[in-house]
Amino acid sequence: MFQSLRKPERDRVTITVNGHPIEAIAGQSVWSAMALNGQTITRRAALSGEDRSAYCAMGVCFECLVEIDGLPNQQACLRRVTEGMAVTTQEITETTEATNAGL
Numbered sequence: 592m593f594q595s596l597r598k599p600e601r602d603r604v605t606i607t608v609n610g611h612p613i614e615a616i617a618g619q620s621v622w623s624a625m626a627l628n629g630q631t632i633t634r635r636a637a638l639s640g641e642d643r644s645a646y647c648a649m650g651v652c653f654e655c656l657v658e659i660d661g662l663p664n665q666q667a668c669l670r671r672v673t674e675g676m677a678v679t680t681q682e683i684t685e686t687t688e689a690t691n692a693g694l
């Protein structure tokens with residue numbers, strides 16, 4: 592469905608998405624790396640629990656929020672992949688509670 596316009600000979604990095612390692616091109620957005628590897632779900636809707644994904648892919652809509660390296664509410668379309676990055680589908684709903692874990 593998606594294809595990258597970047598040249599494949601560019602440097603590659605390995606990131607983990609929902610526990611699965613994937614290879615990405617250095618400098619591409621987190622969301623494009625996810626989409627090119629068939630993982631387009633970024634979060635669950637807070638009230639309905641429905642799957643959400645990037646809508647505008649340019650930082651306006653906030654539909655692509657993910658957890659990156661333990662930090663929630665990161666826009667996958669604006670963040671660039673880096674070696675070893677851990678990305679997780681965000682599961683913030685009306686029943687989850689905010690904590691200060693890791694602070």
